Amino acid sequence: MPHRFSLLGLFASTALGLLVFTTAFSKPTLAQTQDQAPDTPAARVLACAPCHGAQGQGTSDPYFPRLAGKPAGYLFNQLIAFRDGRRRYPPMNYLLEFQPDDSLKHMAEYFAEQRPPLPEQGVPTVSKEVLAHGETLVTQGAADRGIPACSSCHGVHFTGMDPGIPGLLGLRAKYISAQLGAWRYGTRTANAPDCMQLVAGHLTEEDVNAIAAYLSSRPAPQDPSPAKKGSYALPFACGSQPN
Amino acid sequence: MWTRDTLTTLALAVVAILAPIGSVAQAQDKGKPSKADIIAKGEYLARAGDCIACHTAPEGKLFAGGRAMPTPFGTLYTSNITPDPDTGIGKWTADDFHKMMHTGRSPDGGLLYPAMPFGSYTKVTREDNDAIFAYLTSIPPVKQPNRPHDLRFPYNNRSLILGWRTLFFREGEFRPDANQSAEWNRGAYLVEGLGHCGMCHTPINALGGSSESEAFQGGLIPMQNWYAPSLTSNKEAGLGDWSLKDIADLLRTGISNRGTVYGPMAEVVYNSLQYLTDEDIRAMAVYLKSIGQGSPPEPPSSAVPTTESSLLLSLGKTVYDNQCASCHGAQGQGKPPHYPPLAGNQSIQMASAVNPIRMVLNGGYPPGTFGNPLPHGMPPFAQSLSDNEVAAVVTYIRAAWGNRGTPVTAAQANELRSAPLN
Known part of the structure; x- marks a missing residue:
């Protein structure tokens, strides 16, 4: 009897486990039996990775900037400027041309949140x-x-x-x-x-x-995060940082 | 039968969808739509006509014009269509507006350059033109003088347009086909009229004209170096074997289980099609599916020697497995709708390889739409792949998994590196 009971218990817990398993994993595949693209910000910004790195850490090309950890508002302003053609760089203008504000905001927030390590500081080549x-x-x-x-x-x-x-x-x-x-x-x-x-x-x-x-030769500070809004007063008015 | 009554019913149906419930009730009481209803209908139709794409400059005021339109004959600057009396269309009457849409002539009798798609807009009904005009006169006027066109001699001589019109312009409102359903006719009216799809999807000859007999057969878009595929051949973008749902998804959200819009078509979805009603999108899908019949002769056999193409294929598979398979799948099955399938994808196998080469070089984002607000983007590979690798991987995806495209050469890939991006 105890033997049967434990078998029953095993069966029940396996069934429960299967139920949990199928519930957890079948949700995204309800409509589709095929693989789905990951529904994550990282997957959506893969187009940025060849030039800026998957986490915005930058690449070996010195003309493509690091994006990781820059304030989301700054990144958003740049994305808007590229989309609307105010800032000109055809590969960026082309990629962003038909992105609504909300899509650009999500891209900006993703890169603002990333904290990959800073690169080794450059050795100055000047006197x-x-x-x-x-x-x-x-x-x-x-x-x-x-x-x-x-x-x-x-x-x-x-x-x-x-x-x-x-x-x-x-x-x-x-x-x-x-x-x-x-x-x-x-x-x-x-x-x-x-x-x-x-x-x-x-x-x-x-x-x-x-x-x-x-x-370009500055060492990494302990905390590379941007200062909080209003931490210090600016020397003059700036359209990118409204008070 | 497409009678005045069915037109009115359709118009009312559109108004009913757009207008707040209260005003519909009011309109029905009076038996005729209110001014606000007509303006709302006009705004919707202006979306269907994608007026904004050309008549609003980047960062410019709505409909104030000034957008540069590069053409093989020089640069045109679009006009101010806000109701400003001096620099816009503030002094126009509804008759003037209809005449312009219907005949391609401005109120003073001047001939419009055919960059304005009056060859398509001529099919729009008087009632719809009146609604669009009512909408345009309701928006804020902007005082902004039109910028003179910058056309090279001899194209700066407007009388040349007369010749163009004789060859290519057929004036006349849309005539419904009595043998087709009301839905099919509505779709045909939108595709051939306000949608002006034929402007890109019909081959354009050296005179800048498109021939009626070749309607919707596809062609390279001048200046942009994107190939607008045929809408009639199922080997290209012909939609004959697509489900209505997949066509509708593509038009309205920019993505579908069969493929994704990119290049100039992304603009059309972004500015125009995403705003249309389910009914109108479905009508367009019904019509587009119906014209996607028959196939042209087999594409010409490859100009690339067999030994070279087998080398390309084996390099192409290596590039594909390393760079592409994680999203598009080892068998080209994709992860639709966000990562489109490449196996069986018509847009990859067309006789012109311009589009797949450009997608590999430049990557791209589908448009952000109500139906797909946060799109997944494809990375550009222009920096990381050589001309040879681009040619190889495009050759591979054109030939693998039962695809039947021809090989492409490194020279073709190289040439498209300098194609204008936007």
Whole structure:
């Protein structure tokens, strides 16, 4: 009898297990017997992976930026700018052309949440003097030329601030100088008041190279997350970071 | 029979779907639709005509025009169709608007460039044109002068349009086919008229015209380097052997169990088709399925030598297994609807290999729609695959699993690396 009972028990628990198993696993395949694409943000942004990495960690190409951990508001602004053609890079403009705001918001949130390790810091290929010039501009600015310190907006550890100010960590010198160049020449713009265009307008080509060399050699801080909104006051108004 | 009565019934049905219940009741009381109902109907029809895609510039004001339209003859700039009296259509009457849609002439008698699809819009009924006009006059006016076109000599001479019209333009409202159902006729009216599908899906010749006898037979879209497949050949995008549900899903959500829209068709779904009612989408599906009959002769045999094509196939399988199989399946079965099947997918096997090559190079996102708000995207492989690898993998997917496409060459892949992206 105990023997039979335990058999019955085994049978019952197996049946229950099967029931749980089939309930848990049959739900997504109710309509379809075939495999389904994973219903996850990571699967939806696979199109971004060849250039930016599956977690937005960046790739070996120095012109494709790291996206991971940048504030979602900043990433969303860039996605909108690429979709609407304000920021021009045909492969990005093409991919995003028919994405509604909500789809772009989900992409931005996915990459903002990722925390893959920062790459090894780059070894500067410029002279000590150039690096020192970069450090001065990045940490103190040049008040006589109307240039604020990068750190006054992007944070002393360059992690950026929610929701709209990007971190500058994990970017290669080539990308930084290309973007600063684009701001200077007006091919990259943002919502008015376009603070980066104002700042970059005061930079010389030497300044840009020095800033790019210094920023790309910064070590990873303990916490690479962006500062919370309003953690510090900005030196001037910025359309990307409304108060 | 497509009589005035059935038209009115249809129009009322559309209004009933769109208008708030209260105003429908009111409209029925009076026996004629209210102004608000007509405007709502006009807005819906303007969606069906996809006016917004051309008449609104990126980041521009709604319907204020100014969008650049590159053509083989130079660049056209679309016009302001807001009700501003000086720079828009504020001084137009409903008669003027109907004449423009029906004959391709502006109120002053000037000839419109055929980038405006009046060759299709000529089929739209007076009643529908009046509704669209009522809608356009209800939107906020924008003062924005039209930008002059930038056409090369001799195409900057408008009288050339007369020649084009003589060759290619047939004026006339849609005539229903009495042997077909009301649903089929509604679908034909939308596809041939406001939908202006023939603008891309009919071959365009060197004169920039499309021939009626070749309607919906497909062709390369000038300047964009995407191939608009034939809607009549089941070997291309002919939908004769698709279920009505799969056709409707594709048109309205951008994805289906048979395939996904991409390139210029993604724009059509994004700006126009996703807004149409289930009934109208189904009607279009019924019509499209019915014209997808017969097949052209077998595609020409390959120009690539057999030894070379067998090398391509074996390299192609390696690339496919490493890069593509995780989503599209080892047997090309896909994971529909988000990862489309490649086995049996007509769009891959067409005589023109332009589209599959471009998809491999550029990747792409289906449009985000009400039915598929968070789409899955395909990665671009332009940076990671060589011309030879692109040719190999496209050759492989065109020939594997019973597919019957011809091989492609590295030169074809290379040429499309510089195709305009948007």
